[in-house]
Amino acid sequence: MAPWLSEENVGLGVEFEDFLTDVSTAVDEALGAPKWREDLARAILKWEAEGYVTNRLETYLEREGTVDADQVVAAYEEDVAALEGIAKELGQLGVRTPDDLSLKDPDHLDQLRDVLANARRVKLAVDDTFFDSEKVVWDWPVLEERLIEGWEDGNKG
Amino acid sequence: MAIKGSLKEASLPDVLQLLTMGGKTGCLSVTDRQSFGYIYFEEGRIIYAALLNRRDRIGDILVRENAITREQLDQAIETQSKERDGRRLGEILVGAGYIDQAALQRYVRHQIEEAVYHLFTWNQGTFYFEPGQSPEQEQILVSIDPESLLLEGARRVDEWSQIEKKVPSLELIFALDPDKSTSITSLNLTDEQQKIIPALDGKHSGWDIIEETAITEFDVGKALYGLVSAGLVRRVGKRERQAPRAEARARVNEHRNLGVAFYKTSMFEEAVRELKQVLELDSNALDAEFYLGLVAFRKGDVEAAEKKFREIVRRGGNQPAVYNNLALVLGKQGKSVEAVELLGEALEKTGGHPKLYLTKADLELKLGDPAAALGTLVNYAELAGKKRSPLYYSTLALAEAMSGNLDVALKVVDEGLEKYPSSAALANNAGVILERKGDLGRARATYESAFEQDSTLPQASKNLGDLLYRDGQYEEAAEAYERALRADPSLGDDVYAKLGNVYYKSRAREKAVDMWNRALELNPSNEVVRTNLEFVKGAAGNG
Numbered sequence: 001m002a003p004w005l006s007e008e009n010v011g012l013g014v015e016f017e018d019f020l021t022d023v024s025t026a027v028d029e030a031l032g033a034p035k036w037r038e039d040l041a042r043a044i045l046k047w048e049a050e051g052y053v054t055n056r057l058e059t060y061l062e063r064e065g066t067v068d069a070d071q072v073v074a075a076y077e078e079d080v081a082a083l084e085g086i087a088k089e090l091g092q093l094g095v096r097t098p099d100d101l102s103l104k105d106p107d108h109l110d111q112l113r114d115v116l117a118n119a120r121r122v123k124l125a126v127d128d129t130f131f132d133s134e135k136v137v138w139d140w141p142v143l144e145e146r147l148i149e150g151w152e153d154g155n156k157g
Numbered sequence: 158m159a160i161k162g163s164l165k166e167a168s169l170p171d172v173l174q175l176l177t178m179g180g181k182t183g184c185l186s187v188t189d190r191q192s193f194g195y196i197y198f199e200e201g202r203i204i205y206a207a208l209l210n211r212r213d214r215i216g217d218i219l220v221r222e223n224a225i226t227r228e229q230l231d232q233a234i235e236t237q238s239k240e241r242d243g244r245r246l247g248e249i250l251v252g253a254g255y256i257d258q259a260a261l262q263r264y265v266r267h268q269i270e271e272a273v274y275h276l277f278t279w280n281q282g283t284f285y286f287e288p289g290q291s292p293e294q295e296q297i298l299v300s301i302d303p304e305s306l307l308l309e310g311a312r313r314v315d316e317w318s319q320i321e322k323k324v325p326s327l328e329l330i331f332a333l334d335p336d337k338s339t340s341i342t343s344l345n346l347t348d349e350q351q352k353i354i355p356a357l358d359g360k361h362s363g364w365d366i367i368e369e370t371a372i373t374e375f376d377v378g379k380a381l382y383g384l385v386s387a388g389l390v391r392r393v394g395k396r397e398r399q400a401p402r403a404e405a406r407a408r409v410n411e412h413r414n415l416g417v418a419f420y421k422t423s424m425f426e427e428a429v430r431e432l433k434q435v436l437e438l439d440s441n442a443l444d445a446e447f448y449l450g451l452v453a454f455r456k457g458d459v460e461a462a463e464k465k466f467r468e469i470v471r472r473g474g475n476q477p478a479v480y481n482n483l484a485l486v487l488g489k490q491g492k493s494v495e496a497v498e499l500l501g502e503a504l505e506k507t508g509g510h511p512k513l514y515l516t517k518a519d520l521e522l523k524l525g526d527p528a529a530a531l532g533t534l535v536n537y538a539e540l541a542g543k544k545r546s547p548l549y550y551s552t553l554a555l556a557e558a559m560s561g562n563l564d565v566a567l568k569v570v571d572e573g574l575e576k577y578p579s580s581a582a583l584a585n586n587a588g589v590i591l592e593r594k595g596d597l598g599r600a601r602a603t604y605e606s607a608f609e610q611d612s613t614l615p616q617a618s619k620n621l622g623d624l625l626y627r628d629g630q631y632e633e634a635a636e637a638y639e640r641a642l643r644a645d646p647s648l649g650d651d652v653y654a655k656l657g658n659v660y661y662k663s664r665a666r667e668k669a670v671d672m673w674n675r676a677l678e679l680n681p682s683n684e685v686v687r688t689n690l691e692f693v694k695g696a697a698g699n700g
Contacts, residue, residue, distance in 0.1 A: 117525060121525025126559045126560070127560075128559075130555055130558055133649065134648050134649035135589050137551070137582040137586055140582060141581075141611075142548070143455070145515075146548065147454070148482060151447050151448070153477065154509075154513075
């Protein structure tokens with residue numbers, strides 16, 4: 001399935017109606033099926049229309065048995081929101097996304113977070129001598145200073 | 158550094174003598190793997206001792222010894238339950254004028270001595286001494302020369318081994334022999350024997366008798382031994398562990414206390430056993446899950462720890478401790494951005510905890526954002542007040558240094574090292590800042606100080622090696638690098654590369670090639686090392 005806003009589609013001037021027909025064909029089997037399948041299918045339609053890669057949701061759709069569609073979709077949407085935040089900040093920093101990563105693919109979230117972290121570092125012109133973990137103790141050895149080891153420690157009330 | 162050992166290899170009296178001679182301050186935990194005891198030392202003298210999961214019976218002892226009346230005790234207990242400032246019972250009794258401080262001290266001392274004598278009877282298990290630990294503030298402290306307990310302790314150990322022949326367990330239930338119960342009053346019994354006779358009814362176990370009479374384990378055991386030996390009393394059964402609700406609750410608490418105590422002394426296997434028992438009795442005990450997460454973290458199984466902490470959050474355990482530790486686990490796995498987001502969420506939900514800010518600042522710095530870290534550290538400093546940890550000083554100094562403010566950074570580490578002169582990690586990082594500033598003399602002295610504080614800190618040895626290498630002292634540099642690699646074989650490619658250079662200079666070509674190959678394994682894009690290897694290969698081919 002080609003992403004809705006891929007250059008290929010935009011270049012060919014594909015109409016929204018046509019696109020929906022394409023996507024619907026792929027998921028129409030799911031509609032009218034159990035509710036979780038319908039919910040997943042609707043989410044796929046929605047996010048494909050927004051240009052996002054929905055492989056993760058499609059994998060769930062292919063599964064046997066029951067899937068907690070609410071949970072799966074909520075996690076997916078959380079990642080989409082994180083991707084939007086990263087896209088915005090990378091834009092502000094004027095950084096291009098590497099070719100092998102897509103800001104529309106929630107499965108690239110971890111790598112994109114690293115890209116953003118590096119971009120921030122460069123932008124801030126940080127003295128990177130101090131990132132050398134052979135010289136600087138970054139992984140603080142005194143765990144008691146880092147862990148909170150009392151279950152009640154710092155509870156409200 | 159903590160001292161650990163087995164009671165089979167070093168008996169408790171030996172350990173006590175060692176700590177006394179060394180003038181040590183700290184907490185000695187002793188366990189026979191089922192029970193737990195603590196002895197606190199201050200400059201080699203015992204200041205406090207207690208057995209875990211034993212009711213604090215100072216009140217009962219005072220009543221038994223006629224130091225106070227039962228009514229006065231009840232009144233004090235009621236006051237204690239109403240107060241919120243957690244005063245100890247003894248303090249309340251002194252405050253109310255029921256007993257004077259000197260008498261109270263005498264009884265507390267007796268109680269502490271009894272606890273130590275009891276620990277002497279454990280001949281298997283382990284001990285763990287953690288320096289610098291002190292008892293909870295509200296405990297009444299004494300000062301006992303441990304050597305003064307050794308003689309009586311040894312006598313009790315001998316006697317206890319005799320007692321165990323007739324009274325092998327305090328779980329056993331005893332009863333008076335009905336044929337002899339009428340003549341018993343005419344016999345010459347000890348005070349303890351007379352006190353326990355009403356409880357020898359075929360229903361009370363040894364532990365129940367201790368609970369009811371407030372007589373110590375040793376004295377109850379001894380009293381029973383005499384009565385059993387004389388044929389006046391016999392064993393009629395063993396206490397069945399029923400599970401009425403109150404008892405189940407008590408058992409949950411016992412297992413929980415043991416689990417936490419084992420965790421704190423790094424006895425993880427035993428901790429897991431006890432915590433799983435808690436969960437068997439109460440599947441909703443999120444705190445037990447929490448400690449299981451901590452055990453996984455301490456054992457280096459970050460994935461299992463992450464799973465545990467996430468599960469607790471999912472089940473509504475919105476504690477600062479869970480969020481903080483989950484963020485640390487995520488950070489360890491390189492998911493620092495997610496960890497920072499999580500901590501932001503946690504600070505909103507929980508109302509804040511100094512460590513949440515410190516963890517967040519540390520992660521922000523690792524993500525290359527010293528400005529954000531500096532902002533977060535302001536919040537930490539406000540909440541922590543004067544109790545700012547060495548990690549705070551290190552993070553703050555690095556944030557300033559990374560922003561180019563080396564002089565400010567040096568002021569911060571100076572302040573931190575004045576407060577924590579034994580923090581090797583802080584000293585090491587101070588050295589890096591000095592080195593960056595070009596003050597190599599002070600940098601070297603600071604690295605040396607870090608190494609003296611902790612000879613296993615790999616970075617301190619590596620940094621010393623670098624300065625020696627730079628100075629042309631190759632042999633000394635090689636020693637330092639080798640030490641760094643013994644402490645952490647995966648420290649990084651640079652240490653292997655430089656060690657390879659040193660070996661090459663001393664004509665140890667094979668060793669040099671081995672080191673360079675290892676450097677390349679850790680960092681395949683190290684072009685300098687690759688060139689060195691090609692050069693050596695070429696030279697060998699030409700030769």
